Amino acid sequence: MEMMHIKHEAEERHVLTVTVDNEAGILAKIAGLFTARGYNIDSLTVADITENHAVSRITIVTHGPPSQIDQIHAQLERLVPVHKVVDLTEAGPFVQRELALIKVAGAGEKRVEALRIADVFRAKPVDTTTESFIFELTGAPDKIDTFVAIMRELGLVEVGRTGVVGMIRGTKEA
Amino acid sequence: MSEERSGANILVESLVKQGVEFVFGYPGGAVLPIYDALFGDERLRHILVRHEAGAAHAAEGYARSTGKPGVVLVTSGPGATNAVTGIADAFLDSIPLVVITGQVPTALIGSDAFQEADTVGISRHCTKHNYLVKDPADLAAVVDEAFQIATTGRPGPVLIDIPKDVQIAMATWHDGPAQRRQRYAPRTRGEIEEIEDAVAMIAAARAPVFYTGGGVINSGPQATALLRELQAKTGAPVTSTLMGLGAFPADSRDWLGMLGMHGTYEANMAMNQSDLIICVGARFDDRVTGRLDAFAPNSKKIHIDIDRSSINKTVRVDLPIIGDCAQVLEQILEVWGDRKPQDLTAWKDRIDTWRQKKSLSFPDNRDAIMPQLAIQRLFALTKPMDPIISTEVGQHQMWAAQHFHFFSPNKWLTSGGLGTMGYGLPAAIGAQLGNPNSLVIDIAGDASIQMNIQELGTATQYRLPVKVFILNNEWMGMVRQWQELTYESRYSNSYSDSLPDFVKLAEAYGWKGIRIENESELDAGIQAMIDYPGPVIVDCLVAKESNCFPMIPSGASHTEMILYGDTVAGTMDDEAKALV
Structure with a gap:
């Protein structure tokens, strides 16, 4: 008799923005929807975006098979406090940015090299001791990935990242 | 003020x-x-x-x-x-x-x-x-x-x-109207292009089938009426999910019976062989589709659903229409006008050959009441009263779905999605309150009824004449059936040991208790239940190890139904066992 093995499908990365009523429990509803239905969250950011704090914008980076991405979109829209869901990856060219703080410690040539590379990446030192820097870096996720990978060889201590916020290019509102 | x-x-x-x-x-x-x-x-x-x-x-x-x-x-x-x-x-x-x-x-x-x-x-x-x-x-x-x-x-x-x-x-x-936030406004009407496409697809189909679900019932009585009207104009046969029973009358020549795991041979074969499935208010649930990659391989699919997340969730469809069943059916009827469907004679002849299988038939039994027979008699004797039927969950539920027949909506109350044992008795109580002049019967099993048995007291307190008809086979019958078919009859914990005396239990709560032990007592017992003006438990002792067929085993396709008399392997591979 044939033994059973778990199968895996090809997956895509998608960036979604979700506009929601800024009410108690909404973040738990959205995060919980992902766990309850077995979806992935790579990053999630949230902040209110209106003057009266009534509406928040959530940016979610997820990955999964295309059919699952479509379900995520539909399941999010089904939530009563959700006004709008836009799949930026589907909707067209978009800008995505995140901010990272990267702590690097070291001395001598490695310390100089870290500073030089930070300059190339336009990372800004926001804290300095004689043995360490904290760099602030803004950019698309892969730029930050690359910078962190290099810093790993030069004395990386700690990384903090905000997760992605994204927006459609051009005049169109997402 | x-x-x-x-x-x-x-x-x-x-x-x-x-x-x-x-x-x-x-x-x-x-x-x-x-x-x-x-x-x-x-x-x-x-x-x-x-x-x-x-x-x-x-x-x-x-x-x-x-x-x-x-x-x-x-x-x-x-x-x-x-x-x-x-x-x-x-x-x-x-x-x-x-x-x-x-x-x-x-x-x-x-x-x-x-x-x-x-x-x-x-x-x-x-x-x-x-x-x-x-x-x-x-x-x-x-x-x-x-x-x-x-x-x-x-x-x-x-x-x-x-x-x-x-x-x-x-x-x-x-005192005035509450200040409601205007934020929830689901889409209820289909786009006109979608409606026109649907009409063209239905008009071109040579082997169409309506696959209807609980959404038709939820949409309201108008949806039921419009479904019947559209069916009459298109001639397409109709099958329904468990939740949708009653939307289409069971005595229509074009009624195929329920589809899915315990659906009829003709309904499942019609789905499998159709060239167009018109899904109205159903959601391609796993009990309905069987093995997904073998589900209706040659058909185009139209899916009418008010919930966008139901579209393409399990089965990819060719034409989704997001909207309320009644409104979309009305839109389709408007565009359909005086159109004529294709000649469906050949398709209906094929369906008739599948009907010949008589997939709901069951063997005679001289020694014990067959549970299917008990449901058939219950149906025959209560039909003039147009009863409301609730069920618990298990074999008795599927037998009720197969052998009790419905002609109008809101008469069939059953736990479909969650499959909750203990649903039927309290549901019957709620239905009786809402329909004080109706005959309300909970068709139950000996195991399920015990899950919310305490509600007998509620019916007593409010003088509700609900009836509980227990098909007592001293097993969690559906669990036993799956263990027989997939675990080589290792009946792990599925025997209903230490059952109460249901007649005495009824009496203890101020109900009437009736026990039916032989086929010769069946009609009289059911009639006594109907005639009694208060609540009644009928403890109907039935053949203990009957199985519910037809059955699509988990992991199988619509064409792989097990019927009575088929030899069953008694085991399954791990892939099939892992499915629910």
Whole structure:
């Protein structure tokens, strides 16, 4: 008799923005929807975006098979406090940015090299001791990935990242 | 007119304003202010259940049989958690409920106070929406929106958690309409291009089939009427899910019976061989599709559903139409006009050959009553009364779906999505309250009926003449059947040991008890049940090891149905076992 093995499908990365009523429990509803239905969250950011704090914008980076991405979109829209869901990856060219703080410690040539590379990446030192820097870096996720990978060889201590916020290019509102 | 009132009072006034007739509930510490506000108020009738799960299921039975939302009132902590099964049941079967739960006072939330549970957290994924109300001034608008959300779009349960201090605190009550937030507006009409495409596809089809579901019932009686009208114009045969039974009359020549795991041979073969499936208010559930990669391989599919997340969830369709069943059917009929369908004679001849299989037939048995026969007799003898039938979950449920026949909507109350044993008795109680002149029968099994048996007392208290018809085979029959078919008859814990004497149990609660042991007593026993003006339990002893066929084993396709007389392997590979 044939033994059973778990199968895996090809997956895509998608960036979604979700506009929601800024009410108690909404973040738990959205995060919980992902766990309850077995979806992935790579990053999630949230902040209110209106003057009266009534509406928040959530940016979610997820990955999964295309059919699952479509379900995520539909399941999010089904939530009563959700006004709008836009799949930026589907909707067209978009800008995505995140901010990272990267702590690097070291001395001598490695310390100089870290500073030089930070300059190339336009990372800004926001804290300095004689043995360490904290760099602030803004950019698309892969730029930050690359910078962190290099810093790993030069004395990386700690990384903090905000997760992605994204927006459609051009005049169109997402 | 506006005046200061307590939160509890505002809640009661808001429920009255919604036209609520019954509140199914159970009191406790955190809802005492609301119970005090209900005291002596004759505009709402409170039905005291014996367990909070019973309250939720009774509200479901009321909702399904009347089309109106069911209202539940329970206390914090265990009151709320006990109700969760019924709430989850209503969520999966799209039943409109408004559930009000008491909560510990605002200042104690999060302190692990007595009878505190995170009700909003626990119910988050089994409600359509939920609220924690922190200010009595918000209550009227919250209740108003809760009813709107529960009853429009895809219906479902909405929960309102009210801390005890919010029930006591005062706020201004306005007599006028509540200030509802205008944010929930589901799409109900299809796009005209979609409707035109649908009409063209139906008109071109040579082997079409309607696959209808609970959405037709939920949409209201108009949807049922429009479905029948469209069927008459197109001539396409009709099958239905468990939830949709009654939308199309079972005595029509074009009725195929239920489809899916325990559906008829002709319904499943018609789905498999069709060139067009017109899905109306159903959701391609796993009980219906069988093995997905073999599901209706050569058909185009139209899917009418009010919930966009049901589209392409399991089966990819060619034409999704998001909208309310009644409105979309009406749009299709408008565009259809005087069109003529293709000649479907060849298709219907093929279907007739599948009907010849007589897939619902079962062997004679001289020694014991066959459970299928018991349902057939129950149907035959009660048909003139146009009864409302509820069920528990298991073999008896599937036999009822196969052998009891329905002709109109809101007559068939069963737990489809969640498959909740213990649903039927409280649901029958709720249905009887909403339909005081109807014959309401819970078709039950010996195991399921014990899951909410305490509700016998509720029926006694409110003089409700509900009938419970137990097919007693001394097994959790469906579990036993699966163990026979997939685990080489290793009957692990599926025997119903230590069953009560159901006749004496009935009598202990002030019900009438009737036992039927032989086929010769069957009709007389059923007739005695019908004739008795109060509640009755019928303990009908049936053949103990009958299986429910046809059956599509898990992991199999529509063409691999097991019928009576087929040899069954008694085991399955691991891939099939892993499926539910």
